[in-house]
Amino acid sequence: MSEMVRKAGNEEIINHWIMAVSCILLIITGYGFLFQLKGVYALFGGNYAMKVVHNWAGVVFIVSLFATMFNYLREALTYDADDWAWIKMGGGYLSKSAKKAPPMGKxxxxxxxxxxxxxxxxxxxxxxxxxxxxxxxxxxxxxVSHLVHNLAFILFVVAVPVHAYLGTLANPGTFRIMVYGTVPIEFARKKYPKWMKEIGK
Ligand code: HEM
Incomplete structure (x- = not known):
């Protein structure tokens, strides 16, 4: 078996699952409220029970989201010329041409x-x-709160499924990070060459 590189620690994996499950619960219940879907109310034991689930899933979600700051915030605020090159070519997602994406970090x-x-x-x-x-x-x-809440909701409904697709079907080999936290070293060298250099692998 090939050597593995750890990309996510155990607390990061657990936190990501908490974030994903609470977020999906929020999206399903939020969708139910927005369109007053009787079937969704019934799934959660009625309107009142669904509100309780939605409110407390919201608390769990925001706590788990704040917990991600230690893992991703510094990296997410660091940019260089390769990031601009990545943006210019849309990350390579938008075209089938063989143009290689610039080297990326973690x-x-x-x-x-x-x-x-x-x-x-x-x-x-x-x-x-x-x-x-x-x-x-x-x-x-x-x-105003309802308006803002609904606008932010639209963003989640678009962004989260795209993220889940990119983390599974669109990039085979990536989903195992969410389960085991590790990837094979050759995979890591191809996908995150700058980070691998940083950690001396
Ligand atoms: C619903 C199913 C989901 C799947 C299948 C999924 C999958 C993944 C995978 C495989 C990674 C690791 C990517 C890598 O390191 O290259 C990841 C990272 C991450 N996930 Fe998710 N995720 C899901 C839901 C969510 C939700 C609901 C949120 C927050 C709203 C979220 C936030 C993040 C963040 C912030 C990262 C680190 C940055 C990134 O890789 O984009 N994920 N996810």
Whole structure:
């Protein structure tokens, strides 16, 4: 068996599962509320029970999102010329031409953006959700909170499935990071050459 490189630690793997499950619960229940889907209400034991699930899944999600700061924030705020080259060619996702993507570090440019967008949208959706949940008697604030909450929700509904697709079917070999935290060394050298150099492998 080929040598493995550890890309994610155990606490990172567990936190990612907590984040993914709570986020999917939020998307399903949020979708149910938005379109008042009786079938979804029934799935969670009615409107009230679904609200309780949604609110507390929101608390779990934002706590797990804050826990990611130690793992990704520094990397996600570090850019160089290769990132600009990556952006110019759309990460190579948009064309079938054989042009090679520039060498990347531990996260590629798209992953850095994804992280920052989810972090910002997560803070906005949690703050507006908390306001809808806890602040009573201020109609204007509640209305603005609903609008902001729904706009951030649209972003999640688009970004999370794209992320899940890129982490599974679109990039075979990547999903094992979410389960084991490791990848074969040849895979890592191809995908994250700058990071491998950094850690001397
Ligand atoms: C729903 C199913 C999901 C799958 C299959 C999935 C898959 C993955 C995989 C395989 C990685 C490692 C990528 C790498 O290191 O190259 C990853 C990383 C990550 N995931 Fe997920 N994920 C899912 C849901 C989520 C959700 C709901 C969030 C947050 C809203 C999230 C946030 C992140 C972040 C911030 C990273 C690190 C940066 C990145 O690789 O983009 N993931 N995910």
């Amino acid at each position: 996260l590629n440019t798209g992953q850095k953006f994804y992280y920052l967008v989810i972090l910002a949208a997560g803070i906005v959706i949690a703050a507006s959700g908390f306001s809808i949940w806890q602040v009573q008697g201020n109609r204007a604030l509640t209305q």
